[in-house]
Amino acid sequence: MSAMHGTLVIVERAVDGVSRHSLEVIAYAQALGDPVRVLFPGIPDQAAADLLRAMQVEALLTCAELELCDAYDDDVYVEAIVACIAALNPRHVLLPHSYTARDRAPRLAARLRVSLVSDCIAIEHDAQGYSYIRQLFQGRTLARVRVAGEGPVVVTLQAGIGRAESVARGGAAPVTACVIEPLARTARAVAEAPFRESARNVDLTRARILVAVGRGIKSAENIALARRLADLLGAELAASRAVCDEGWLPIERQVGSSGQTVAPALYIALGISGAVQHLVGMKGADTIVAINKDASAPIFDVADYGIVGDLFEVVPALIQALENP
Amino acid sequence: MKIAVCIKQVASTNGPLQLDVGAGWLREADTTFEINAADSHALEAGLAIRDRLGGEVLVVSLGPDRVTAVLRDALAKGADRAIHVVQDDAHKLDPARVAEALAEVLRDEGRDLILCGLQSDDVGHGQTGALLAECLGWPLVGIVAALEVETPQKVRARRELEAGWSQWVELPPPCVLTIQSGINKPRYAGMKGMLAAKKKPISRVEPQLAGGMRNQQVIEQIYFPHRHKQTRLIEGAPADAAAQLVALLNLRGMQ
Numbered sequence: 001m002s003a004m005h006g007t008l009v010i011v012e013r014a015v016d017g018v019s020r021h022s023l024e025v026i027a028y029a030q031a032l033g034d035p036v037r038v039l040f041p042g043i044p045d046q047a048a049a050d051l052l053r054a055m056q057v058e059a060l061l062t063c064a065e066l067e068l069c070d071a072y073d074d075d076v077y078v079e080a081i082v083a084c085i086a087a088l089n090p091r092h093v094l095l096p097h098s099y100t101a102r103d104r105a106p107r108l109a110a111r112l113r114v115s116l117v118s119d120c121i122a123i124e125h126d127a128q129g130y131s132y133i134r135q136l137f138q139g140r141t142l143a144r145v146r147v148a149g150e151g152p153v154v155v156t157l158q159a160g161i162g163r164a165e166s167v168a169r170g171g172a173a174p175v176t177a178c179v180i181e182p183l184a185r186t187a188r189a190v191a192e193a194p195f196r197e198s199a200r201n202v203d204l205t206r207a208r209i210l211v212a213v214g215r216g217i218k219s220a221e222n223i224a225l226a227r228r229l230a231d232l233l234g235a236e237l238a239a240s241r242a243v244c245d246e247g248w249l250p251i252e253r254q255v256g257s258s259g260q261t262v263a264p265a266l267y268i269a270l271g272i273s274g275a276v277q278h279l280v281g282m283k284g285a286d287t288i289v290a291i292n293k294d295a296s297a298p299i300f301d302v303a304d305y306g307i308v309g310d311l312f313e314v315v316p317a318l319i320q321a322l323e324n325p
Numbered sequence: 326m327k328i329a330v331c332i333k334q335v336a337s338t339n340g341p342l343q344l345d346v347g348a349g350w351l352r353e354a355d356t357t358f359e360i361n362a363a364d365s366h367a368l369e370a371g372l373a374i375r376d377r378l379g380g381e382v383l384v385v386s387l388g389p390d391r392v393t394a395v396l397r398d399a400l401a402k403g404a405d406r407a408i409h410v411v412q413d414d415a416h417k418l419d420p421a422r423v424a425e426a427l428a429e430v431l432r433d434e435g436r437d438l439i440l441c442g443l444q445s446d447d448v449g450h451g452q453t454g455a456l457l458a459e460c461l462g463w464p465l466v467g468i469v470a471a472l473e474v475e476t477p478q479k480v481r482a483r484r485e486l487e488a489g490w491s492q493w494v495e496l497p498p499p500c501v502l503t504i505q506s507g508i509n510k511p512r513y514a515g516m517k518g519m520l521a522a523k524k525k526p527i528s529r530v531e532p533q534l535a536g537g538m539r540n541q542q543v544i545e546q547i548y549f550p551h552r553h554k555q556t557r558l559i560e561g562a563p564a565d566a567a568a569q570l571v572a573l574l575n576l577r578g579m580q
């Protein structure tokens with residue numbers, strides 16, 4: 001077998017070919033410096049193949065065995081990918097830390113008997129070799145992780161790690177088929193078609209100002225306080241998952257990876273800690289204001305203005321200031 | 326239905342973290358611990374199925390002595406028995422080692438269903454449930470946001486996808502599910518439950534790591550994130566800070 005070589009990016013399919021998060025991972029992989037190969041789990045259509053081949057990568061690999069694989073047939077997916085990786089022998093296997101990869105990547109690593117470093121925000125290299133940076137305590141601290149052992153390291157990368165637009169292009173990568181043994185199709189889990197919960201009545205993406213509440217609001221009754229502020233500003237109410245889970249606001253107001261992605265002129269976050277799944281949904285706002293009693297809350301990483309304090313004191317004061325200039 | 330729920334005790338997310346940066350972990354003596362949020366939803370899901378279909382809920386937790394607190398609380402909420410996999414410095418273990426240890430304990434328990442939270446709020450690997458399924462050779466559905474178990478022979482789970490999408494998946498027991506927060510409202514332990522819990526067994530076992538696999542991932546260092554954005558912090562009493570913010574952003578002009 002040839003020596004361990006380069007970075008293998010396993011992209012994820014999307015309705016329009018390749019997921020955006022996958023492109024971010026390719027951009028990140030290019031910046032790492034090792035030669036990059038891209039594995040498409042199936043046979044890409046012409047548009048997707050053209051897109052991927054034009055990126056500066058060493059090769060575009062396809063796998064016909066995966067083309068027939070149902071969208072959520074993890075058993076077949078995992079086995080086929082394991083067979084491809086064994087033949088390619090990369091140093092790093094990178095995947096987007098997507099919802100689907102959360103299920104698949106651990107099983108992939110387990111079958112390869114190698115480590116998976118999940119949800120990384122950076123890969124660094126120094127005299128001692130590679131290290132992997134991940135968040136602990138929901139982003140309140142970072143950890144540098146080293147990996148011992150033989151074989152490739154599987155890494156899933158957090159959304160937002162690279163810019164899909166910054167992928168180096170101008171390549172004309174050869175397309176190579178990974179030919180693997182046919183797999184028994186004995187899917188144990190049978191998936192139905194994906195669907196989206198009931199039609200949304202509020203389109204938060206159109207709001208110019210959003211007043212967003214998090215668990216710090218503490219109860220359904222207290223939502224009235226945030227609503228008062230929102231009304232005064234002509235803003236819509238938005239929420240973190242914690243608030244929607246509690247049923248304090250309907251799920252259609254949830255911002256984040258499972259909810260809506262918004263980019264208003266102004267986003268005022270009240271008692272929201274700033275977990276990454278929330279941040280990906282709102283960090284594109286022009287101006288972000290955070291009001292939180294914990295100065296170490298990661299929401300302050302993305303805030304332009306911050307007030308470290310009790311929202312039950314600050315919000316009434318804001319209302320007061322707006323009502324009585 | 327014979328159910329197992331894997332629960333982890335983590336630092337409370339309410340309140341500032343007490344970190345020992347040099348040691349690369351929490352100052353445990355100054356930290357309050359509680360059940361991991363997603364795991365409390367997994368526990369509730371397991372209890373609800375058992376209440377409807379009958380059977381047994383076994384709770385398992387890996388960690389130092391303090392984790393008996395979350396096991397005791399789970400028993401008070403109605404779990405039938407508990408296994409404590411005794412492991413100091415559990416945060417230093419790879420998720421693969423944790424999954425192996427849990428699999429070792431659960432393999433001969435004849436479970437139909439194993440429920441885990443989808444990730445922990447401390448180290449957040451989000452791997453344990455999936456690796457446990459792999460160790461046992463069972464099918465898995467992850468990020469389960471709704472669950473239908475009408476008979477012990479069939480599990481229907483709605484897995485969450487990005488941006489408000491989801492998908493129903495049907496699978497035969499035995500299987501592993503990782504549970505998303507918000508799937509249910511976890512119950513509280515009542516007085517009666519707490520008294521009953523005192524009589525329920527918690528068995529202690531030492532982890533058996535199959536094949537003597539070594540830990541491969543090591544946290545070399547923890548540190549605080551470098552802030553990319555210059556946040557302008559507004560100080561002063563609430564009324565003061567509020568007036569400054571209104572002026573800075575010209576909020577009145579937005580009304």
Ligand SMILES: Cc1cc2nc3c(=O)[nH]c(=O)nc-3n(C[C@H](O)[C@H](O)[C@H](O)COP(=O)(O)OP(=O)(O)OC[C@H]3O[C@@H](n4cnc5c(N)ncnc54)[C@H](O)[C@@H]3O)c2cc1C
Nearest residue numbers: 214215216240241256257258259271273275277278293311
């Ligand atoms: C697969 C997956 C998908 C997810 N999708 C989403 C998503 O789409 N959207 C989303 O938001 N989350 C999502 N999450 C959940 C996310 O990880 C966090 O758990 C969630 O965002 C936390 O919500 P929160 O900030 O309101 O609550 P917490 O994290 O509990 O934070 C509450 C904050 O309020 C502050 N606070 C408390 N009291 C006060 C007070 N009196 N005054 C001021 N501040 C106060 C605290 O300091 C704390 O920072 C997802 C998680 C997973 C694993």
